[in-house]
Amino acid sequence: MLETQLDQYLDLQTFIQRYPQFKEGQMRWLVVKKSENGLAPAIRRIGRRLYFHVPSVLSWVEAQKA
Secondary structure, three states, rough: OOOHHHHHEEHHHHHHOOOOOOOOHHHHHHHHHHHHHOOOHEEEOOOOOEEEEEEHHHHHHHHHHO
């Protein structure tokens, strides 16, 4: 169960490899502005590494509909 939950977190490089429509610079900018854009709950920083909770990021993307 715990392993399944951990699989939902991807580091930045793995995230952009798995989802190539997102670019590294774009994701870094979203991290900088995470408090303003509402993405903070989807991002974890452990040491210097960034991890993205994939289901939360995808929910955030769906909420950005114009």
